[in-house]
Each structure stands twice: as structure tokens, then as C-alpha cells.
Amino acid sequence: MRIQAAVVESRGGPFTIRNLDLEEPRPDEVLVKITAAGICHTDLSTRAFWPRLPMVFGHEGAGIVEAVGEQVTTVAPGDTVCLSYRSCGTCGQCASGRTAYCDAGITALNASGTRTDGSTGLTLMGEGVYGNFFGQSSFATHALAYESNCVKIPADFSPTLAAPLGCGVQTGAGTVLNVLQPAAGSSLVVFGAGAVGLSAVMAAVAEDCAVVAVDPIASRRSVARDLGAVAALDPAEVPDVAAAVRDIASDGPHYAIDTTGRSAVISQAIAALRQRGTLALVGIGKSAEFDIMTVMAKGIQLRGVIEGDAVPQSFIPQLIKLYEQGRLPVEKLITTFPFSDIEEAARAAAAGEVIKPVLTLS
Incomplete structure (x- = not known):
């Protein structure tokens, strides 16, 4: 045809x-x-x-x-x-x-x-x-x-x-709902507020988490706040992003999601996390360098995530229900x-x- x-x-x-x-x-x-x-x-x-x-x-x-x-x-x-x-x-x-x-x-x-x-x-x-x-x-x-x-x-x-x-919404929301599975009241920081990152913000807010978004684009930070993020930081205007995140999430967030795949940002996420926090790596990159000793000393868990660990046949209907409930x-x-x-x-x-x-x- x-x-x-x-x-x-x-x-x-x-x-x-x-x-x-x-x-x-x-x-x-x-x-x-x-x-x-x-x-x-x-x-x-x-x-x-x-x-x-x-x-x-x-x-x-x-x-x-x-x-x-x-x-x-x-x-x-x-x-x-x-x-x-x-x-x-x-x-x-x-x-x-x-x-x-x-x-x-x-x-x-x-x-x-x-x-x-x-x-x-x-x-x-x-x-x-x-x-x-x-x-x-x-x-x-x-x-x-x-x-x-x-x-x-x-x-x-x-x-x-x-x-x-x-893909995009499934990846971001799935990273929260399928992989991290945060308890209500947990704190989470999302690095990169594109479609994947903002989908993660939506899902985390729906789970009653305190969410911080980090992104250099003002309009995206505005959307993150509109979606319920407690703070949205411009990394270009914050001298120490990790310290700023830790100030907002007392003792550091329980969870972090990186959507950028960039070494410097991944290092910021590791530094921001509290002891025994979890970092989900969602952004695609060829390689990254970070301080292994910091990861070990803090007991950080690193988790690679593809497509939000989602089985589309069951997860996409779940996303539709969340949308219909006004939560996504x-x-x-x-x-x-x-x-x-x-x-x-x-x-x-x-x-x-x-x-x-x-x-x-x-």
C-alpha cells in the first residue's frame, strides 16, 4: 500500500x-x-x-x-x-x-x-x-x-x-512506580526535566513524595513546580547543586533519577543523596566518571533502567487510569x-x- x-x-x-x-x-x-x-x-x-x-x-x-x-x-x-x-x-x-x-x-x-x-x-x-x-x-x-x-x-x-x-512517559513514570517504588513522604530529586524527567516528577508527586527538579531551562522548571515539585533549581545559578538539594531534602533525598547521562550530573546526584540512597540511571550516555569511594562510603545503590522496567500491556493501562484520576x-x-x-x-x-x-x- x-x-x-x-x-x-x-x-x-x-x-x-x-x-x-x-x-x-x-x-x-x-x-x-x-x-x-x-x-x-x-x-x-x-x-x-x-x-x-x-x-x-x-x-x-x-x-x-x-x-x-x-x-x-x-x-x-x-x-x-x-x-x-x-x-x-x-x-x-x-x-x-x-x-x-x-x-x-x-x-x-x-x-x-x-x-x-x-x-x-x-x-x-x-x-x-x-x-x-x-x-x-x-x-x-x-x-x-x-x-x-x-x-x-x-x-x-x-x-x-x-x-x-x-516510551517517554512510560520510562519516567515507570522508573518511579516500578523501580524505586518510594514510600509516601520520601524525597526524590530528578536531574533533567524533559519529558522523561517530568513524567517521573508526576509519578513521584502522585505517590506523595517531596520532589526537587534540576534543569537549566526556565520553562521546564516552571512546569515541574506546576506539577507539584517542592523546588526547581537552575544548575547555572546554584554554586553547589548537591548542597542545595540536600538543604531542601533534609539529609539529602532518598532517591535520585538522572535523565541526562552526563558524568558531572551523575556525580551531583551521588553527592546529593543521603546515606544508602538510590540513583536510577535513565539517561543514555556512552560512559560516565564518578567517585567510586563516595558511592561505597555512602552505600549508594546504582540502578540502570530501560523503559521504566515496564511491561507495556499492563503498565500503559495503569498510566491511563492515573491520567483519568487526575494524577498524571x-x-x-x-x-x-x-x-x-x-x-x-x-x-x-x-x-x-x-x-x-x-x-x-x-
Whole structure:
């Protein structure tokens, strides 16, 4: 079938709308008409170095199922779905409910640019186009997905709200609710108040925690306070961020979340934590340096987190319930753009002008 998709044709190049051909779904695939797609930092950072081009990104899709392969049983044509990351469903990690750490690995199923057999369902004038990003490549009018990353949601739930639940919101809120699981009255500091960080703020406030946010962008600090953070600090204006956090959270916070992946910020988080505090590392980075002796002397626990340790089929409905209860006001993070303005949306996100851009498709 003929579709439109935002194609990246050179490393770091723009998203360009092209007419592509998309194969019919294979026996294990689901054809989804995309109605909204969130832009995640991962989409923007990955296109800067992605080696397999041309490529269609997008991994926060929402839409309506149009067709399913003969092996698919959990969704059917007409279902409204939110798309998330893909997992194999059969390995030891998946069997134990840890699908975010699927033994098949993030690359094979989510970041290879192809199906596992090396094929791609997308073509441009007969030439292959890479896709299958997080099992969806949802920067398009239609996408092929899988049972493991299709989550059925209420038909009347807004697709612009649903789309970010598949990755950014799931990661931030899941880090709090699934990993840290703070008791009411606990204190928590979030370094980096983008979509992931602010989702963590929302979830922690919903759990009656005292939350401090740290971010250099004034508008994001304002949103953090609006969401219920007790304080929001500008690291450029605070001589000692760790000391400032410790002053706000007496003896230091119980928990810290780093969404930046930066050594200096991780060191600040470690210094801010109280004895035997826990630091969740959510931000993607190649390497980090910090004082091991400080970690040991304070008994700090370091925890790497992927996708908020969430199983999308159960966690996304949980997020929707929290939203309906008024405890997860995701709409405060979202700015919508028409699909045709994807490059402008990407620019605004990279510049920090918006928190979570969501593309809308008819």
C-alpha cells in the first residue's frame, strides 16, 4: 500500500515526507493507521549517527489497527492501540515479566532497521527503506507493528495523550512506580526535566513524595513546580547543586533519577543523596566518571533502567487510569504539530522550546 513517511536520508539530515510503499502484514505483524506520534529524544539523537539509510524513525505511535496477520490474536482490526517497544516474549527475561531486558536485546528487535530476517517492509521507488524502529517506525501514516508492542487502549482516549505513553512517559513514570517504588513522604530529586524527567516528577508527586527538579531551562522548571515539585533549581545559578538539594531534602533525598547521562550530573546526584540512597540511571550516555569511594562510603545503590522496567500491556493501562484520576496530567507536557511540520517539531524539541512534541495525523 502507498503511505507517507518522514524519511531521514543522510546522517543528521532532516525528516523529509516521502511517498513510500508498505508491505501487507506478515503472519506475526499488525498494520496500524497512525493517528499520533510522539517525538522522543532518542529519535533525534539516533538520526545523527544512524548508519543504515534511508530510514524511518518514530517509536511513540498511537492509532487504529487496520489489518493483522493470521498468527495475531491479541488485537483485531478496529482496535485503538498505543505502540511501545518490542520484545520476543519467550526468553527467560520476558517469561519473568522483565520484557524491557529481553534476551534478544534492544538492537535485534528495536534498533537494527530491519526485521530479524534482514528484510524491511518499506520501499521508495522499488528501493528498500530501513524501518522497524522499536518494532514500528511510526513517523508515517501507517506502520507495521507486533503483538508484543501493540497495547489495546480505550477508543475514546486521545491519541495525542496516548502516543507518549509508549516510551517517554512510560520510562519516567515507570522508573518511579516500578523501580524505586518510594514510600509516601520520601524525597526524590530528578536531574533533567524533559519529558522523561517530568513524567517521573508526576509519578513521584502522585505517590506523595517531596520532589526537587534540576534543569537549566526556565520553562521546564516552571512546569515541574506546576506539577507539584517542592523546588526547581537552575544548575547555572546554584554554586553547589548537591548542597542545595540536600538543604531542601533534609539529609539529602532518598532517591535520585538522572535523565541526562552526563558524568558531572551523575556525580551531583551521588553527592546529593543521603546515606544508602538510590540513583536510577535513565539517561543514555556512552560512559560516565564518578567517585567510586563516595558511592561505597555512602552505600549508594546504582540502578540502570530501560523503559521504566515496564511491561507495556499492563503498565500503559495503569498510566491511563492515573491520567483519568487526575494524577498524571500528561497534557501539560505536550505541544501538537501537524505531521507535515515534523522537522519544525524536531527543531523546537532540540532547542528546548517544547517538552514533548506530538505529531497529529488524520
